[in-house]
Amino acid sequence: MEVLVASAVGILTAAGIYLILRLRTFPVIVGLALLSYAVNVFIFASGRLAVGLPPVLSKAAQGYTDPLTQALVLTAIVISFGMTAVIVMLALGAFLESGSDRIDTDDEGEA
């Protein structure tokens, strides 16, 4: 399971970075989303992986998995959702204003 989670984080990160390095806004936004998935899985795994254990203490349970990382990941997910919405709207606005979705254009030359 460790190998699976680790490679999932690695592949998501690699794909995300590749997409961020593209020239148009849409791939960049998808890349940022992939990267935030990768970091969410990573945060989740940083509390150690455990199968079938409850996140809070209960008398019947054999053990428990770390509840704090779940709280952290929840916060991170909410924030990354909000941020994705912001950048989508912003990219849309920039596209409608300038008619181009290139992200890298040097603004000084054409102002």
Next chain:
Amino acid sequence: MNHWIIAPVVLPAILAPLIVLFMRHDLVLQRVFSLAGTGALCGVAAVLLVTAGSAPPEAYFLGNWPAPFGIVLVLDRLAALMVALTAFLALMVQLYVIGTDWDTRGQHFHALFQFQLMGICGAFLTGDAFNLFVFFEVLLIASYGLMIHGGGRVRLRSGVQYVAYNLLGSTLFLFALATIYSVTGTLNMADLAVKVAALPEGDAALVRVAGVLLLMVFAIKGALVPFQFWLPGTYALAPGPVAALFAVMTKVGAYAVIRVFSLIFPSGTAATAGLFADLLLPAALVTLALGAVGVLGAASLGRLAAFGAIASMGTLFTAISGFRPETTAAALFYLVHSTLATAVLFLVADLVTDRRHDDALSRPRPPIAQEGLIAALFFAGCIAMAGMPPLSGFLGKLQILDAMRGRGMAVVWATILGTSLVMIVGFARAGSLLFWKSHETLSESEPHRPESLGFVAVGGLLAGLVALTLAAGPLSGQFASIADELHARTPYIEANALPERQP
């Protein structure tokens, strides 16, 4: 518990939604409430500054949860100083915004402004690394709105770049925090300070990775080479007063470096000995050189001010990289100075841009309304920025030079002195093109409505610089004791009242 500690976060947090919900259509009401809120923030900051100055660091336990498990805010003298600086700068910027009607060019300026203040104050006060991330996001999401305030094609497009870059930084921050959590099992800063010091040797590599990741995140915020690409475009294209407020946003990065790397990874830590200073110093010197060259070659006034800001961050990080009490004290003095000086320069740039309708520095243009006064303000701002006597930039740089004696001193001195010269030449070129050569062209100075409040704001910031210069002696003593408190660490850790642990 001292409930004033949470006031700088709660006050704007309540005010901003009220402004959005109930005052959307009434600009006068927005201005009154927003200004009153910032004024109250100044008052609270003054109270906190006095409280923190006379007592050891104090923690505020949200929901009364004990320290490593709940969320804490910690007020120490550094946090109080930063909050006070933010409040003063915000008040001046707000006066300027109202004086020049910037808030009529788009919607929700005052609400976003208050949210930004909430994020900045929270980032300074929090004693929890994850909450530092959350407050970073709060201040960033408000800054996205402020940066594209007033709209326009070019501004929107550079806004996308700015947001994308900072989202990348946020992701990096989360990676760093998760790594730290997986090694130590805590994110409370005081608890981290205890745990990292007592870490088994096998975990040293992981902690080093996490520390360097954190340093990268703060370098993005502080526009340190090689992470400075977002700053010139963003600051040059953001509305002038917003760029002036952003002057304190880069300082959030500097603050975070000071806090985290003096508290959690002090230079004596076995796992990370010397690592951060070795990385930070070259980066800071390159930043400084790049900023100075940028000032010399800037093709527009906004970019001139932006590269000035980069150079000042380079100087600041050079001092921070010493990680000794005396270098930290010099860094704090320069931090306060450069925040005010950068803000002055951006506001003056906005005054000029507003009258000329563009800010290109490529050719002489006709004179502008109130040119004499604006030229004088620009002159004062440049003197402060370049670090010439008589303003406090000179004293700040002198303190940094003095504190950086020792290994590598030749390189540091040569860079700081050399870049100061380059910056003076750059500012002189810009100033003569803007104000002297303007008289060689046809005079068609168009009348401009008086905006005395805008000049009051710039004058207020300059008065802050003058006060910093005049009171440099006693204030340096204060900064030195702040630095001592930071490097002593124990009072900050004790304030968190961590439970005793059985090994």
